[in-house]
Amino acid sequence: MLGQVIDWKLAGTVARGVANLQPSGNPEPFEQLAAPAVEAERLVSAYTGLVAAQPVPVAEAVERPGWIDANLASLQTVLTPATERLNGKLGPLGVVAGGVMAIEAGAISGFLAGRVLGQYEFPVLEPDRPARLLFVTPNLAQAAESLEADADQLLRWVALHEMTHALQFGGVPWLREHLAGMLRELLGGLQINPASMLRVPDLTDLRAMLERVREDGLATVMIGADKRETLDRVQAFMAVLEGYAEHVMDAVGADVLDDLPALRSALSRRRRDRSGLLKILERLIGMDLKLKQYELGKQFCDGVVARAGIDGLNRVWLAPETMPTWAELSDPAGWLARTERVEPAF
Template identity: 85%
Template sequence: MIDWKLAGTVARGVANMQPAGNPEPFEQLAEPAAEAERLVSAYTGLVAPATPPAEAVERPAWIDANLASLQIVMEPAVGRIGGKLGPLGVIAGSVMAVEAGAISGFLAGRVLGQYEFPVLEPDKPARLLFVAPNLAQAATSLDAPADQLLRWVALHEMTHALQFGGVPWLREHLASMLRELLGALEMDPRSLLRVPDLTDLRAAFERVREDGLATVMVGADKRETLDRVQAFMAVLEGYAEHVMDAVGADVLDDLPALRSALQRRRRDRSGLLKILERLIGMDLKLRQYEQGKAFCDAVVARAGIDGLNRVWSAPEAMPSVAELDDAVGWLARTERVEPAF
């Protein structure tokens, strides 16, 4: 139902509206990727049979990869919902294509690196992407040395590569949770075709402002699954954030300045961009970075990296949303758990 060609056209247009830098300094990735894999493995103990080669890509290539993954995720649910609409499905599909394209285009101008894989197809190969013009723009705007920024981002993305490559159950577990959520979507595309009254707008705004767009689209009976997904993502991101700082402290010239600059980049947005980020869930992801990193830092401070690695022992060892703010309680619950690698 979604016109993915239209989505791609919109995404490229939105991406082109954002400033970009000279990608050339970020096109040689073999050495920083190999260094990152060696350092992250030495610190965490995570080892993968193979990690995908690092690829320097332009924004259009990232958009293509992102929309391909998005299509795999969205088509089953959209097809189920759109079948109820009849002729209105064509119009709704165009509206959703524009929305998907706008979101992808916005992200294409912001993403520095990404461990990319089809989340609902755990056996398909992954890619390790670095968006070279965005890295160049970030280095300029943050006043950061290009080589230092690249090495630091490589630590983060290689941590994800080793998480998913070194923990056998991780990709299937994520796919299973997402399938459960997608089966619970209550979104009705017909709502896109009518003008809501003031009461509708106020109620929807309050729900999105409080809980994010995902909660609005998923029924209350699946809130527990959504919480598990969000806690899972917080651990993934927080672990990578912890590792990039713990390892980077020994190999980067001025890690505190890099960390401070990156935090400013994540927070400094115009009013319109802040609204857009909130609607597409980026605000939630920022909270995931912060909450997840605080949890991981607290666990390591008490039990070392081996204690934190209990999260990879089994899905049941993952912290709940409440435990993200209770590292001591989580450590007590998992005291007899051993890492699975």
Template identity: 50%
Template sequence: MIDWPLVQRLAAFVAGQPDTPASRHDLDALSRESAEAVIAYTGLHPQSELPTAEPVERAEWIRANIASMSALLDPALRQVGKRVAKPARPFVELATGAVMTAEVGVMLGFLAQRVLGQYEIVLLDTTPSDRPPRLLYVAPNLANAVRAFRADEREFLHWVALHEVTHAVQFAGVPWLQRHMAGMVRELLDSAQLKIDARRALRLPRTDDLKKVVEVVRSGDLVTLVASPGEKQTIDTMQATMAVIEGYAEHVMDAVGEPLLPGLPRLREALDRRRRSQSAPARLMMRLLGMEMKMRQYQQGKVFCDAVVRAGGIEALNRVWRDPSSMPTLAEIEDPAAWLKRTDVPPALTA
């Protein structure tokens, strides 16, 4: 139902094509150097080869993500289409396809303007050999950030590489992690339903409907607007897992970068300021796309990981990688002491 070639063209139009000066530094060499430092600090040992770094333009980043999104969405949308009565099916498929094509195109175009790097992996019931992960760096966005932050280019690239390579080490060093994430994605896709209520579709929204939408938009948690209780539980588990994955990378990039990057405090302050100081239209767009939820994952996950390491070192934090049951819940992300107690980490968490 989604016209993916049109998504590519629309996203490329929204993203724009800025002139990108060639970097003076080898991102693959920086990534290999970062991998050695991350492995030494975390003690996680990749069980498969890490991908080669790829500096890409925005259009290539969009193409890579379209490949991942189509693998996720197309099977789910086909199942949704089968649930619609045959007389209405062509109309529903056409209308749904047009709306989703526009939404996905605008979303990818907006994100392509902002993403610095990405460890790109398909979260489906697949093995890495089916679709190897990629380590992407969006060259024009990195160049823009270096200028905006007035940063030393090599330091900034090295810092970003530490974050993205940490994700590569996580997934290559924790065999169950990709399967765990894929299982949650599969559970949500299998439960996806299209519910059509003709009476509701034809009436104007009531005050209560509008209040609910406003509150959800304010919270940046749009996905819960249409989630069933069972789906909400899975979404909560996925959010907690993502908070750990992102927070772990945020912790590692600072912990490993501190002795290597003299300008680290200024880089961290500049990046946090960039995340906070979005224009009003950009902030609205971020909420509609769920990106504010992503920002909370960075922030809350890093606070959790920093607190656990202060209490028991990186060895304590690495308890999250024992098995899925060792992952913190959303409540434990807010209360690291409770997670430390549940996982039997000896040191007591101090304020």
């Protein structure tokens, strides 16, 4: 079966092994999620005006294996169309190539499984499939310990962030299909060369690849220069999603959390304090781009709200056309000028 080019069972085994190498904490203090989730939905909806058309997913406490299963299931829906393009190209080398890709997918998922605190999770290429609201309790416990944060305060703060995503996708009807469409466009330009997958690169190949990764990130190496505009749109879209959630968790948290500045400072340090090896790994898998999305997206959202309030920022949800471009993320005033004739929907 072409959808089985990647050995997903092997990927899961690798992911669990990598996840187990990372420190974790006692999940028990973070397993009662009903009250923080209800509070977060009420507060985020009151501040933003976002209301889900259907009930938001029930908050689930999961450990790392549960998150890995969910992540790999979503990843499979994304990568299966790409692997189907290999039909007839791999021949007897398919098993080897599938093993290599499984190890790569598993290693990345395992690394992330040791770091993610919460996630609004859904199959991105299947917009009609139900979503889940996951909280990875061993990671929350380890973060609380390393950040010297109160467990209840940290959980409520993270819940604000993840509930914002739940209300974004649950309250903006075009959002999931728009994201799926952009990703389908990107995957259509994915460059897969079966021969190069199994060939040991020479020094010139490595230097060229590392230079491209250093300048533009791994995504541009895999997608190709002709899809750079689409990649920029996806990254700008993700920056708005993350920046909006970052803005909301601070704006709302300021009124209900005892020491928000300390939490924000500690979380920023956690995101940036990595060993040299982890920094390299994060660069290779694109986590550095995610950090930029958090930072640039939050700066954009904070800048818009400072000028036009949350109603002004909510113009991003009116239509795909009102989403800021990558350049506009650094120019909130210019984006507001471009969208000033559009009435806020919330």
